[in-house]
Amino acid sequence: MAPVGDDAFQIRASIGGSAATLVSPDVATCDDCLSELRDPTDRRFGFAFTNCTNCGPRYTIVTTIPYDRPNTTMASFEMCAACTAEYEDPTDRRFHAQPVCCPACGPRLDGTIESIATALLAGEIVAVKGLGGYHLAVLASSEPAVARLRARKHREDKPFAVMAADIGSVDRLCVLEPAATRALTSHPRPIVLLPLRSEAAVATSVAPHLGRLGVMLPYTPLHHTLLAAVGEPIVLTSGNVSDEPIAYRDDDARHRLGPLADRTLSHDRPIHIRVDDSVVQVVDGAAYPMRRSRGYAPAPINLPSPSRVPLLACGAELKSTIALARGRRVFVSHHLGDLKNWEAYAAFCEAVEHVGRLFEIEPEVVAHDLHPDYLSTSFALELAERRGLATVGVQHHHAHVASCLVDNGVEGPVIGVAFDGTGYGTDGTSWGGEVLVADLLGFERVGWLAPVAQPGGDAAADQPWRMAAAYLDVLGEADAAPAALRGGVRWDEVVAMARSGVGSPLTSSAGRLFDAVAAIVGVRSVVNYEGQAAIELEALVDPAECGAYPMAVDGPLLRGADLVAGAMADHRAEVPVGTIAARFHHGLAAGTAAMCRRIRSSSGLATVALSGGVFANVVLLRAVTALLEVDGFTVLRHHQVPCNDGGISLGQAAIAAARTRASRI
Numbered sequence: 001m002a003p004v005g006d007d008a009f010q011i012r013a014s015i016g017g018s019a020a021t022l023v024s025p026d027v028a029t030c031d032d033c034l035s036e037l038r039d040p041t042d043r044r045f046g047f048a049f050t051n052c053t054n055c056g057p058r059y060t061i062v063t064t065i066p067y068d069r070p071n072t073t074m075a076s077f078e079m080c081a082a083c084t085a086e087y088e089d090p091t092d093r094r095f096h097a098q099p100v101c102c103p104a105c106g107p108r109l110d111g112t113i114e115s116i117a118t119a120l121l122a123g124e125i126v127a128v129k130g131l132g133g134y135h136l137a138v139l140a141s142s143e144p145a146v147a148r149l150r151a152r153k154h155r156e157d158k159p160f161a162v163m164a165a166d167i168g169s170v171d172r173l174c175v176l177e178p179a180a181t182r183a184l185t186s187h188p189r190p191i192v193l194l195p196l197r198s199e200a201a202v203a204t205s206v207a208p209h210l211g212r213l214g215v216m217l218p219y220t221p222l223h224h225t226l227l228a229a230v231g232e233p234i235v236l237t238s239g240n241v242s243d244e245p246i247a248y249r250d251d252d253a254r255h256r257l258g259p260l261a262d263r264t265l266s267h268d269r270p271i272h273i274r275v276d277d278s279v280v281q282v283v284d285g286a287a288y289p290m291r292r293s294r295g296y297a298p299a300p301i302n303l304p305s306p307s308r309v310p311l312l313a314c315g316a317e318l319k320s321t322i323a324l325a326r327g328r329r330v331f332v333s334h335h336l337g338d339l340k341n342w343e344a345y346a347a348f349c350e351a352v353e354h355v356g357r358l359f360e361i362e363p364e365v366v367a368h369d370l371h372p373d374y375l376s377t378s379f380a381l382e383l384a385e386r387r388g389l390a391t392v393g394v395q396h397h398h399a400h401v402a403s404c405l406v407d408n409g410v411e412g413p414v415i416g417v418a419f420d421g422t423g424y425g426t427d428g429t430s431w432g433g434e435v436l437v438a439d440l441l442g443f444e445r446v447g448w449l450a451p452v453a454q455p456g457g458d459a460a461a462d463q464p465w466r467m468a469a470a471y472l473d474v475l476g477e478a479d480a481a482p483a484a485l486r487g488g489v490r491w492d493e494v495v496a497m498a499r500s501g502v503g504s505p506l507t508s509s510a511g512r513l514f515d516a517v518a519a520i521v522g523v524r525s526v527v528n529y530e531g532q533a534a535i536e537l538e539a540l541v542d543p544a545e546c547g548a549y550p551m552a553v554d555g556p557l558l559r560g561a562d563l564v565a566g567a568m569a570d571h572r573a574e575v576p577v578g579t580i581a582a583r584f585h586h587g588l589a590a591g592t593a594a595m596c597r598r599i600r601s602s603s604g605l606a607t608v609a610l611s612g613g614v615f616a617n618v619v620l621l622r623a624v625t626a627l628l629e630v631d632g633f634t635v636l637r638h639h640q641v642p643c644n645d646g647g648i649s650l651g652q653a654a655i656a657a658a659r660t661r662a663s664r665i
């Protein structure tokens, strides 16, 4: 700008949102605020809502832009004179901190931290209103308390996360490496999945059958104070029953959590947007996202090339997120959950409006999955119809690979390996063990797991023994299946079903292959949460075992049944399950690498992108990466969005942007 002759520095009232305005994710309590919180002489001593310009609630309290106090859920709290002075002083840490407040003028707890801590120590279940919603808390060391929480939540085995006061107490629970400490203490304060110490004082039922624990550090003054008062780690799990979204409105929480909790610690600062805790794993010294939500959303992710038009991507169905894009920036929403749940679907509709309003994006193009039965697909088509917008249908696994490309700032083409539970294929069948040659514009399906029957369709995803029946039938061994597998289920009927094809759609799913092996070796015949059989099989892998079952690459087909045959033979020979699990993982990795070599020889491509929910499996991820790198490939993995369906909206947005650029819609 040309000089305008001003002689003072001032911050003027916002005159409205500009397209460049960003809304920050929520930020964990900073060290300065933490010292005030613990300083008996400070006016914010023990104050559960302490924050400053460097930390505090953001995304969860913003109702609209510009990001000014009247447009947050702090609007009803009038700043006292002392807070106003800080707010207006350019030399103060709280200069223009919108949520600034103190015990005199800020939100209030509706109980005392001390009484809640006492209740927790006595084994009670407490509903705690946090930053993005209500949690249910119990003492992590108390088996009866955790068991009671499981019974009330109707949550059989799905692991609970634990909050520990500081790195020292995490270290007593889990094996820490420097990258894990970095992830735990990073601004978003995600839940980090860590190897559990065998001697850790954690009830077995916190994370049964896993050998690892999801741990997070306190991220609000309320949590810091509560953990200090309790003096030991607590389970802190979403406030909901079973798979519902987390409760965040006070009346709803009273209604839904009343029967689950013995008491409640609430406060009067409303939560505008429900945001779940984020989850990461630590892989090869870096955070590997599993759920991108609190602390990360709605920070933008950059496309390698800008979009010509503003667009909306509606994502998948499970682990739903939506994305809005303008120019180079894609705003991927917080985690919305399973859209078949009414509450999650309502949150999805709300997010489309809210994120669009916050970033002033009026989409002209709507991207969606090809699955005709996804609620996100019908939403996209109806919205486009109503507003006269163009639509872009995106194949599920293409979206996975595209999300991995964007995550790495590249456009392809690459060899894309997309392994997951299921996604709608262009031939109308269920895909899930896909090898594509893909860029952001299009893809060619060049390899896939040899399709097998999925007897009972969706029922097979909950009952891994059905996939065992289908695979063993392919091998002609259904009648010789272990008695433990056949007992108590309609084995012969399901084998006949698979063989006839009745009610048994074909699938190339990698997730279902894991299910088959997990069932055969006796790990799990029936699951009670998504992916459980595969997750437990991975947990059993014997790290000392280097063997691998052979897996044929037969033209474009990866012979998954070969791995099942290997596992079955070893199981019959009473080889330990950890050995079988390792050989299975290594075999699949070797088959995948062989397929990539085959495609390199015909296409010349030497970069492989790994995506799809199955790559949440770190044993497989590392094994495939290692084999490919030895073979001279460049391997792209996820860094910013999850490999699972939480990343689909980003992939759809990137593909829609590329196609509109190329005028292919």
Ligand SMILES: [Zn+2]
Binding pocket: 029, 030, 031, 032, 033, 034, 051, 052, 053, 054, 055, 056
């Ligand atoms: Zn602060």
Ligand SMILES: [Zn+2]
Binding pocket: 079, 080, 081, 082, 083, 084, 101, 102, 103, 104, 105, 106
């Ligand atoms: Zn005040």
